[in-house]
Amino acid sequence: MPVILVPKDLGVKAIIRVCSKCYLSAIAGLIGISFFLLPVILDQPLVQIENVINFSSEYVPQKRLMLDGLLSLAPRLPTHWFESGFGLIPCFGIIAVTGMIGAIAWIISLKLKTLDPRLFRAFGIGVLVTLITILMTTDLAIGIYELFPTLQKIQFSWRWFVITVTTxxxxxxxxxxxxxxxxxxxLRNLLLIFLMLVTLASYSFTDKLILDKTGFDSPLVHKFVTFANQKKFPQEPQVNSKGTPILFWHWLFPDGLGIVDVSEYRAKGISMAMPPDRNYPLAAWKDRSSINNPQNNQIGIQIKTWNYGFRQLEIANPHDLSCLQLRMFYYPRWQLKIDDQNSALTATEQGQVEIAIPSGEHSVTxxxxxxxxxxxxKYISLVSIIGTLIWLIWDRSQQKLAKSS
Structure with missing residues (x-):
């Protein structure tokens, strides 16, 4: 875009200088949102991201449109509880009106030549991108979603609205x-005041709709904190029944807490159903239980630490090479050490962590x-902090030189 907008009569050096600033700003912006982009780009092959599309029929953009029925000449707004209840319809209206008014203003400026050529191009690009955004939220884009299935990973068509933050x-x-x-x-002042009032009123109305759906229940939060503090591993939650599945993949315990699983974030190869078919122990020998002694599969296993990101066990295996099964899903970024030696981490048929334990006593981490x-x-954060400190020191030294001169 900078190459298109910069006038060619500036000269090659000036064009390079201006475009470089634009591209450096774009790179800085990408670094700023790298907390989102890096996992998508680098870690996507590790998880079942395809479940974003296959998870539910209503989790695809063509089923969550902001304006449907245009192809049948019977337009209708969404009735889904999320779109209709959280201010997305007024937001869509604001964007649609902005796009239409922008298109009319662009046509008028084209006829009257009221805009500088550079501003005219930039204004036109903003209008075009906004209209494309509106298009992607209507049934006119269904063919595009079906032709390019990757676009369906956006899940909800209103997520295209983020583009209009710029346009x-x-x-x-x-x-x-x-x-x-x-x-x-x-007339100029009247129109400017009118535009500002309409903009403020529109966003205030939308924010009110969102706030009306938002609440804070202090007793419920206190209850959650109390129950959560009681569940210290390896102390087990008191589950007297199988639990109730809610919202597809969440499992509600009888005491009010629950466990949450999101299918698209699961590692490759995990297929365990949710909720689980039974309460699995934190660690157990595979295929060692018996009818007379169901706890036989936990003999010789001592759990020393079971914390977020770190688990430590002391194992006494009187048998030959045996498989230890843990109540955690396999993910390739877990590092296994047996007696301080790196070892291979494998998974069961359902995707739980499985460890091959040699005969004897061993420490497993x-x-x-x-x-x-x-x-x-982490490196991006470190470089950013160092760069900021260097700039602050340099700026301070420049200020001192300016004062002394």
Missing amino acids: APLIWGGIIWQLGRLHTKW LTYTGTIAEQVG
Whole structure:
């Protein structure tokens, strides 16, 4: 886009300088949102991301449109509880009106030539991108979603609205700039005030809809904290029944707490149903239980530590090489050590962690080392902090030189 907008009569060096600033700003922006982009790019092959599309029929954008029925000439707004209850319909209206007014203003400026060529191109690009965003939230885009299945990973069509965070201010800025050139001062001021009031009223109304659906229940939060503090591993939750599945993959305990699983974040190869078919022990020998002694599969296992990101067990195996099964899903970023020696981590048929334990007494530790994205993120944070400190020191020294001169 910078190459398109920069006038060619500036000269090669000036064009390179201007475009470099734009691209450096874009790179800085990508670094700023790397906490989201890096996992998507680097860690996607490790998880079952395809379940985003296959999870539920209503978790695809063509089933969660903001405006349907255009192809049948019977337009209708969404009736789903989320879109209709959280201010997304007014938000869609604001974006649609912005796009239409921007298109009209662009056509007028094309006829009257009221905009500088550079502003005209930038304004036109903003209008075009906004109209494309609106298109992707209607049934006119169903064919595009079916032709390019990757686009269905966005899940909900209203997520395209994020693009207008950049284009909407560009459109309104262009419109206000054109109004500022009107010779009739009172009309110009009246239109500017009207635009500001409409914008404020629209966003205030949308925010009110969202806040009306938001609440804070202090007793419920206190209850959650109390129950959560009681569940210290390896102390087991008191589950007297199988539990109730809620919201697809969440399992509600009788005492009010629950466990949560999201299918698209599962590692490859995990197939255990949710809720689980029974309460699995934290650690147990595979295929060692018997009818007379059901606890036989836990003999010789002592759990020393079971914390987030770190588990430590002391194992006494009087038999030959045996398989130890843990109540945790396999993920390739867990590091296994047996007696301080790196060892291979495998998975059961359902995806639980499985460890081959040699005969004798052994110390077993599992440490979560973090994904590539998490590791790269630490370096990005470190470089950003160092860079900020260097800039602050340099800026302070420049200020001192300016004062002394």
